Amino acid sequence: MDKRVRVRFAPSPTGGLHLGGVRTVLYNYLFARAHGGDFVLRIEDTDQTRFVKGAEEYILECLKWCGLIPDESPVVGGPYAPYRQSERKSMYKEYALQLINSGHAYYAFDTTDELEQMRKDLKTDEHSSVQYDHNTRTKMRNSLTLPADEVSELIAKGIPYVIRIKVPENQTIIFNDMIRGAITFDSNLVDDKVLLKADGMPTYHLAVVVDDYLMKITHAFRGEEWLPSAPVHLLLWEYLGWIGDMPQWAHLPLILKPDGNGKLSKRDGDRLGFPVFAMNWYDPAKDETTGGFREMGFLPQAFVNMLAMLGWNSGTEQEIFSMEELIQKFSIERVHKGGAKFDFEKAKWFNNQYIQQTDNITLAALALPYIKEKGCNPDGDFLVKVVALIKDRCTLLPDFWAQGHFFFATPETIDEGAFKDKWNEPKQQFFSSWINELNSLSDWTDVAIEESAVAHLPAFSLKKGDIMLPLRVMLVGGKYGPGVYHIAELIGKAETIARIQKVLAMLA
């Protein structure tokens, strides 16, 4: 008896795909999969002035990267095509007209200037924002105030008009939100939203309702910023005679700035040094690129997992979930009501967790581009060994270079300061002498190298601890990295000796 579950993600192609957007997709996707339903992607490109070329392709690519593939979309099509609202333009007017005929909508001929004037004139200290509603519509030029013949004359003459919804007076509009429960609005405070614009395109308000109906959407999840316009949508479902088919709503909490207040925006990312978009976004109009999580070195699984936990949790202590587990355990009812401040440190922690649980061969392939970018092209098996050794200190993919560059190339800079004040003659002599010993070492393993060093130390009255730091800096360039002898083993005999000699020469 129950209808097949159908959900949708309906972005407008105006720019990069924001964290919050991806999370909305994710929750939609998880819900659809959990219920054996369909996940559709619908492009809401009704505002031609804000349309950005390439944005749609970018969104598709983001979804692909995240593994959130729609079942129906402008590219793969589907039974309810087209999936771009601009291509559905002709469908909307019919419904707007239907609303006019039933008395729930009307034509309005007010120009932008007239609207502005009205808002200015009626503005008071108490009401800083005046809306076009049951109160003001009687003072404007519309089919409610104008004689019928004049209205048809204006239309016949091609005078631009919009169609507005006629919001009823003194009604309480109630609807149930899957996350927030019952939400109540006073219809007197709801304005007569434009449904059909002068250019013939629908506004979001008409388009969502018509398309959700036509596409048989059963559950509509969207950002909390839509809550205030929900009563308009509700009224539309009712007036169009579709109320029985209205989807169940869930308004998702906002993702907020880590510091200060407000919604997280692209600017905050730039300012605080972390991405806000899923992938790099190039804005052709401004000729600038905004960084994304993908390019910063996040694994898509970690990114998705992190997003899932931002506003939802399973009620257990588990934080790491595979997509399959998320599908199984996610429930919209457990989504938080309050907005969450985005914490980039926690995001990085998720990535580190995924790096640790990824096998070294896969990891080597993921790290390789970042190493090639620096001009090195290590052998595959060698890279896998290096990855195994340094992965626990890597959080983002580029860290494989930062933490392992000395495996692929001789360090360019040497942090002499790290050991120079304790450098002395015996140490100088030890290293000069020891490299000869190393040269004849047949068993080149970390254990053998260490044994060789330990055996050679007493002759110079030195202890193991005396040479550890200098040796490390000689091989690595700084005070970091895995075990020194292990590094020596991996970079090989010739390179080890060469690096020691090089620094010795510098110090002489």
Place this chain on the structure above:
RNA sequence: GGCGCGUUGGUCAAUCGGCUAAGACGCCUCCCUUUCACGGAGGAAUGACGGGUUCGACUCCCGUACGUGCUACCA
């Protein structure tokens, strides 16, 4: 200004009337490691505030404060 939504440590958060208020991130201390990291052991909340209801409230109700969203022929 109006309306909507929210409010548990710095952050994400568990708790759905019994709390000595989980856990994670981050931070700090110590251990391990003669590097760094990992790992291990610890440290830090008078549950925004004020009233109710109740044997008992972080949990329910009301008010206040604060935050946030909307208030376009943008979504």
